[in-house]
Amino acid sequence: MATKPTACLVLADGTVFYGRGFGATGEVVAELVFNTAMTGYQEIMTDPSYASQVVTFTFPHIGNTGITPEDDEAQDPVASGIVVHWDPTAPSNWRSAGELCDWMERRGRIGIGGVDTRRLTRAIRQQGAPHVVLAHDPDGDFDLEAMIARARDWKGLVGLDLAKEVSCAQSYHWDEGSWEWGEGFGKNLEEKPFKVVALDYGAKRNILRSLVTHGADVTVLPATATAEEVLAHEPEGVFLSNGPGDPAATGSYAVPMIRELLNRDLPIFGICLGHQMLALALGAQTVKMSHGHHGANHPVRDNETGKVEITSMNHGFAVDSQSLPKEVIETHVSLFDGSNCGIRVADKPVFSVQYHPEAAPGPQDSMYLFRRFVDSMRKRRV
Numbered sequence: 208m209a210t211k212p213t214a215c216l217v218l219a220d221g222t223v224f225y226g227r228g229f230g231a232t233g234e235v236v237a238e239l240v241f242n243t244a245m246t247g248y249q250e251i252m253t254d255p256s257y258a259s260q261v262v263t264f265t266f267p268h269i270g271n272t273g274i275t276p277e278d279d280e281a282q283d284p285v286a287s288g289i290v291v292h293w294d295p296t297a298p299s300n301w302r303s304a305g306e307l308c309d310w311m312e313r314r315g316r317i318g319i320g321g322v323d324t325r326r327l328t329r330a331i332r333q334q335g336a337p338h339v340v341l342a343h344d345p346d347g348d349f350d351l352e353a354m355i356a357r358a359r360d361w362k363g364l365v366g367l368d369l370a371k372e373v374s375c376a377q378s379y380h381w382d383e384g385s386w387e388w389g390e391g392f393g394k395n396l397e398e399k400p401f402k403v404v405a406l407d408y409g410a411k412r413n414i415l416r417s418l419v420t421h422g423a424d425v426t427v428l429p430a431t432a433t434a435e436e437v438l439a440h441e442p443e444g445v446f447l448s449n450g451p452g453d454p455a456a457t458g459s460y461a462v463p464m465i466r467e468l469l470n471r472d473l474p475i476f477g478i479c480l481g482h483q484m485l486a487l488a489l490g491a492q493t494v495k496m497s498h499g500h501h502g503a504n505h506p507v508r509d510n511e512t513g514k515v516e517i518t519s520m521n522h523g524f525a526v527d528s529q530s531l532p533k534e535v536i537e538t539h540v541s542l543f544d545g546s547n548c549g550i551r552v553a554d555k556p557v558f559s560v561q562y563h564p565e566a567a568p569g570p571q572d573s574m575y576l577f578r579r580f581v582d583s584m585r586k587r588r589v
């Protein structure tokens with residue numbers, strides 16, 4: 208590099224990657240993952256499940272479609288920072304309302320460009336998701352020793368409860384999305400939308416939108432809501448959202464709350480962290496994966512139909528399928544590594560998936576899950 212590096216990424220093992228900083232200045236400590244999606248960098252950065260993670264994009268053209276407010280999955284970017292191969296260029300896209308670098312600067316997120324992301328990705332695959340420090344300083348003053356020590360001292364995501372941190376503070380009614388326009392087409396519009404309580408552990412907006420589009424009337428409750436508070440809304444179904452951190456770290460509030468709900472005759476649908484917490488509530492265990500699954504082309508087999516779905520994924524923990532109790536059926540598996548991707552409870556309208564149907568890379572492959580949830584509420588109503 209001809210000019211002085213203005214950003215650097217330090218791995219806990221002492222490996223240093225220099226590059227050009229963009230976005231905010233400063234320093235963050237986080238887990239480093241790679242994401243293989245070719246589109247959706249804004250959705251990825253604003254997905255609350257990426258809290259305390261720096262994302263390396265394997266696709267080199269990041270920033271080229273700019274920033275579009277409608278694409279935000281949360282109010283602000285949540286990923287701690289990003290690593291890209293080429294410096295973001297000026298956007299070229301009719302939907303673009305801003306530039307990635309400005310947006311990141313305003314929202315306090317650090318980026319590093321000019322990194323050999325292929326080498327970095329291989330390192331992550333070989334050693335597992337490392338703890339890193341990412342720093343951006345226009346003067347290029349980096350105290351490498353201190354950075355390495357900080358990355359080493361960081362305790363990581365295992366045992367870390369982040370769902371509470373990113374959850375909403377108060378309950379609210381979700382208003383976006385239209386039942387009449389979506390799955391409502393051709394349906395009996397006399398039918399009243401189904402009352403759903405969505406627990407917000409870091410919910411992506413498009414999940415809430417998709418619930419509405421498929422026929423739900425959604426009230427969102429904070430992560431720490433009790434079963435009593437959930438039931439006070441007289442829901443016809445309960446949705447458990449995605450979210451950051453270790454699912455087992457929610458063992459003092461979310462898991463026992465879900466266990467209580469399981470004693471009621473209520474349809475329950477979970478996505479990602481929601482899936483993992485449901486599995487824990489049913490008596491299974493979760494494990495930390497080596498480098499997780501982060502991308503938009505992950506093939507998943509539906510064991511019950513034999514069909515393969517192309518899915519979007521973002522998880523670093525997984526449900527240990529060996530630990531599933533007898534009454535819990537493994538419905539989906541990853542065709543990349545055989546890890547668990549879905550469960551359902553025998554004879555109950557309770558099911559969940561590890562991947563993100565609302566992200567729709569298939570694009571419609573996994574939409575049946577929202578229909579299944581609504582159908583189970585319809586059945587119960589009858």
Ligand SMILES: NC(=O)CC[C@H](N)C(=O)O
Pocket residue numbers: 256448449450451452453454478479480481521522523524525
């Ligand atoms: N997208 C999610 O909900 C992620 C769940 C969990 N934090 C994991 O990393 O596995």
